[in-house]
Amino acid sequence: MMKSIFNSRNKSALVAILLILGLASCQEKEYENPEPVSELTNDCIKRTLGPNIIGLPIEFAYAMALPKAKGKLLSAKVEASIAGAPGTFLEHRSFNTNSSGQDVPVLVGSPSVKDGNFTKVTFTVDTNAATLRYFYVVPEEARGKSVSFTFSATSSDGGSVSYKLGPYNVSKMDIKRNIAVSNNSSAYISVEDMAVYTAATAASVAGKIDLVYLFGTTPATISHALVSPGSNPIYLPGVVLPAGVNRKSKLRKVFNLQDRNLAQLQFGIYVDDKDFQEINLSDAPDYAIGLRAEAGVWVETQGGKYRAYIYINSVNANGSAVISILRYTI
Template sequence: MRNRICIISLLGIMICCTIVSCSKNEEEQQIKNDLIKRTTSPLVVGEQIYFAYAAASMDGMLKTMRVEASIAGGEGTGYEPYTWRTGNNGVDVSTEVASSCSTSGVLSEATLKSNVQSTTLRYYYTIPETLRGKEVSFVFSAVSTTGHETSMRTPSYKVSVLDMKKNITMVSTDDGARYFSIEDMKAYTLTEVEAGNLSGKIDFIYAYAPKKSIGENQYDYKHAFFSPAATTYYPDGFSIPNSWTKNSTLMDKKLYVWDGQLKNDPNNGIYVDDLDMQEQTFNNSVDYVLDIRTEGSVFMQTASKKYVAYIYINKVTDSSQTAEVGIKRYTY
C-alpha cells in the first residue's frame, strides 16, 4: 500500500510539474521581451542609467510595461512615452506609444495605447546619493491585454564613489573665475575668494599668457594650471595677496587620457573610473602644468591628500583666454 501511495503521489507531482511547465512555455510564447543597458560609462551619482526595454504580445496588445528598481531613483527616473526609429535621412524619429507614464517609489510604469502590439521604450534611472558605492538592480516586466506577463531581472550594477561636474568655464582675467577649489568643484573669482575667505580651499589657478619671461629669456607659457605655492611659475605680472594660504597641489599631465563622460561623447568608450583614481601616483609630480591643450587632462592630488582629481580640458581658447573643463573627484 505504501509503495502504491508513493507511486500515485509521484505521478501527481509529475503531472503538476508538466502542467506548470506547459503553462510557463505557453506564457513565454504568447508574450516576449528583451532588454539592453545602453549606458556603458561608470555609474556616477546624479547621472542616469539608460535602458531600452522591448516587449511584444503574440495574441493581443500590450497593456503595461513596468520597472521595479531595488532602490528608488532620483528626479527624472521613469519611462519615456515614445518609441524611436532611425529615418532614411539618419535622423531619429519618435512616435508616442504610451498614454501615460508614472514613477512612484521604486516602481515605474507605462500604460500603452490600445493599438500597440510591440514596442521598445527607453527607461532612465537617475542615480541617488544613497547609492554611492553600493549596488542597484532592476526587474523589467510587461503585461498584455490577454493577461499574459513576462519579466527580466538585471544583474546588480555597482555605483561609483566618484563625484563629477561638467562644463566649468575658467577665465584668465583679473575679474575672471580662475581660482579652483577641488573640494567645492568650482572656479571662483578673486572677489569671491576674498569675500568668503576661501584661499585655503584654492588648489590651483588658471592662466593664459603667450610667453613667460625668466631673466632675459622668454619661454612658451600658453594655457596653464599652477598651485598657489608655485610662485616661480606665475605668469608675468600676476600675484595673489600675501595673506592667502598657498596650497601646493601635485599635478600629473596626460596627453592621451580621455573621458567620454566629461567629453560629453556617448560614443567614446574610454572613461576614468574609481580604479584609475586609486592607482594614480604622484611620485615625480610637480605643482604646475604649462601648455595644457584641448582634449588634454591632468590628475591632481590636493595638499591634504584628501582628494585625487581628474581634470579634463574640453576646450582652451587663446582669444578669450578661457578654458572649459570637467572634473571627476575621488575622496579618501
Template sequence: MQRNYFQYTSLLLSLLLLMTACEEEKSIIPAAKTQLQNDVIKRTLGPNLVGLNIEFAYAMALAPERGKLVSAQVEASIPGAGGTYLETKTYSTNGSGEDVGIVVGTALPTEGKITKVNFTKDTSASTLRYYYIIPEAARGQEVTFNFSATSSTGETVSYQMGPYKIAKMDMKLDLTVTDDKASYISIEDMAVYTAAEAATRANKIDLVYLYRSIPNITFNHALVSPGASAEYLPGITLPSGVNRRSKVRKEWNLRDFHLARLQFGVYVDDLDFEKINLADSPAYAINMRAESGAWVETADGKYRAYIYVNSVNNGGKSARISIKRYTL
C-alpha cells in the first residue's frame, strides 16, 4: 500500500506540474496588437526585365475599434513606366482558393515616384496589389520600394522592399519565321526579315531559318548562320553581303518561363549570358523542335541570345520563336 501511495503521489505531482506548465505557457501568450501594422510580399519570380512588371501584395491593418485605414502609397526609387499602379481592390482568398477583390478606394494620379490610393470604404484591414512596370531608365540598375499606410488615428507605418536588380537583357516574343519568306533573323534588331529586306541590312543578319525534309537525314527545322558551310544551307541563295558567321549551340529542356510561358519555373538570366562559353560552338542548329532552343553569339561578339522555339509547323515550313538578348 505504501508503494501504491507513493506511485499515486508521484502521478498527482506530475499532473500538477503539467497543468502549471500549461498555465504558464498560456500566460506568456502576448496580447494581440491593436496599432497599425503592415507587411509586404513580392509575388513575381525570376529576372526583372524592362517592360515587365514587378508585383507586390501590401497588407495593412489595425484593430477595428481603434480606427480605419485612410491611405496607402508606394514610393519607388526609380519612377515606374506607364501602367504602374496600386490596385484599388482589397483581395482575399475564397474556399476554392480563388482571389476575390472588393473595391475599397480610389487611385490618385501617379506623381513621379509615388503611387497612392485613398480609402473610400470604412475598413480597418486591406491587402492591395502593386504593379511596377519596369522602365528603360532602370535597365541594369537596382530599384527599391517604400510601402506606407496611414490610419484615422494619425498613425503611419512603412515597409521597405528591395533592392531588386533589373536585368540588362531584352526580350521579344512570338516572331514567326517561314522558310523562303521571312527567314532572316537579326539578333541586334530582334526581328525577322525577307531576303529583300536582309539585303539592305546585311551586317545585321545573324541566322537563317529553313525547313528541309531530306531522305535519310534528320534536318527539319534549322537555325543556321549565313557563314556556315553550304551543306547546312541546302537550296539557299543568300542575299548579297549576308555572310556573318555566328556561333550557335542547340539546347534541350531549357523552357525559359518568360519565353515559353509554360508551367516550368526556369529562367535565363543575365548571369547565364555572361558565363556561357560558345567559343567552340558550330554555326548551325538543325532538327529544332517545339520547346527546344539555341544559344547564339553574334559574329562581332556584341550580343548573345537565347532563342526558344515555341512551336513548329512542318506543313507550313514555319516556326514561332521568342528571343532573349544580352549586350556584351
C-alpha cells in the first residue's frame, strides 16, 4: 500500500492555510455609497402577470427622475408597436406607497393624449421625479402576435431618455366574464358566442348551443350542472330542448383551478394558450355534475372547433349561477 506523502505536521499546516484563506474570502467588502444621479434617468416594470388577452389591460409602472438642480420633468410618452384599443392611457398622477402599503396618487400632469401608437402626458407641476402607470388595452389586431413598448421622458434641461420593454406574446384566447345563468330560463350556453340564451332565443341559434345549465334535476339530486344537449336524457330530466338543440360536447370537471382573470380574486393561477393546446378531452364525458363555486369545467365543442374553460364564480340556492369563460379557437 502506498503511504501518504503528507505527515501529520504537513496536514496541520495545510489545514491552517485553508482556514486563513476561507476567512479572507468570507470577509465582507467595505460599503460604498452609490454614485449620485447626475442627469435624467428612467426605469420601467411590467406589473401585470399571466397571459395578455384581447380586451384586457396590461399595466406598467414608468419611473423617471433628474437632480432637482438640473430642472424639471416636461413630458412622458409611450409608443406601442401595435396601437392600443380604446381605454389605453398613461396616468397623469404619480403614485407612491404610504406606510400602510396603500398607493397614494399625486396629480402631476394633464390627462394623457392618445395619438395612434403614442400615448403622452405633459407635466403641469414643477416636479423632478414621478412614477406613472400605463394601461395598454390589448387590441384585436395583436391577437397571436407580439407587442413591444418604448417609454420615454424629457426634462427642462434638454435631457431625454427612453426604456424599451418586450416583446410580449399576445394570447389567442377570448374572455367573457360574469355571465348569469339560471335554471329553466337563461340556461342555454354557446361557447362560440360566449353567451347564454333562453329556450325561446336558443331555437334561433340551435347550431351554436353547446351546454345546458341545470339545477337540482340531475341524478342523486346534484345541485348545479353543465350538460351537453346531446347527452343521455337521464342527465336532462324534465328538460324540453328547443328545436334543433342537440349538439354533443365533451366536458371535464376540475377543482382548484381558479384562473385569476376569471375569478377576479387573489389567486395566482392562470390558464393560457398552451393549456388549451395540450389538454386531451377525447375520453371526457358529455356532462359535468356536482359543480360548486370556484369549480371549473374544460369543454371541447362538437367538431373540435373550440375549447373553453368555464369557471363558476358563484352559485345560488334559487337555481342560478354566475360563470366566466375563456375560449380558444383550435
